[in-house]
Amino acid sequence: MTTQKIQELNNILEEADCLLSSEELDNAIDTLATQITKDLGDKLPIVMCVMNGGLIPTAALLEKLEFPLELDYVHATRYGMELEGQIELKWHSYPQIDFKGRHVLVMDDIFDQGHTLKAIVEWFKANGAKSVSSATTVNKLHDRKVEMTPEYIGAEVEDRFLFGYGMDYKGYFRNLKGIYAVKGT
Structure with missing residues (x-):
């Protein structure tokens, strides 16, 4: 089973199209x-990382922010290990830092349809943050968005199933220093 799974995943990666290279991602993070x-x-x-996808881009961003800030995380998802999002937002972890009356920057990996990010931003606003802004590494180009746009977007990509740089393919490949699209999507 393990050998078969490794081969299946390696085939996905070999056939995938690289949409953003390591250098392009570095430039996007510099811009952010x-x-x-x-x-x-x-x-x-307070920089609020949205787990798990926001882990890699948040770490890269933090290395470039040379001013006093605090770091925390939330874990809320619509996807789990599925390829398509579910409607209901599932919260796994709420922030630990008291953010009431504070400026909060929510950092996530992708702005796809925006349901997850919008719900998180609205939750912070409703629970006392002084201001809430959001940032994503990439914005997926299509017209199925919620009525919001992150204040900070690193790069724009076509509407395909993406993985790498925080985004996963069935739980794998978040670690890749590039953003890839599954062949045929």
């Missing part, structure tokens, strides 16, 4: 860091 520093550098914000 410049904009975020300008807007939040003097506000003592």
Whole structure:
């Protein structure tokens, strides 16, 4: 079973199209860091990583933010291990830092349809954050979005099933330093 699974996953990666290279991702994170520093550098914000997908891009972003901030995380999802999102948002972990009256930056991997990010942003607003802004590594280009747009977007990509740089394919490949699209999607 393990050998078969490894071969299946290696085939997915070999056949995938690389949409954003390591260098392009570095440039996207640099752009995000410049904009975020300008807007939040003097506000003592809390950077709120959306797990699990936001882990890799949040870590890369934090290395570029050279001002005082705090870091925390939330874990809320619509996907689990499925390829298509479910309607209901499932919360696995709420923030540990008291964010009431604070500026919060929610960092996620992708702005696809936006249901998850919108629900998280609205939750912070409803629960006392002074301000809430959001950032994503990529924005997927299509017209099935909720009525919101992240304040900070690193890059735009076509509407395909993506993995790498925090995004997974059935739980795998979050670790890749590139963003890939599954062949045929």
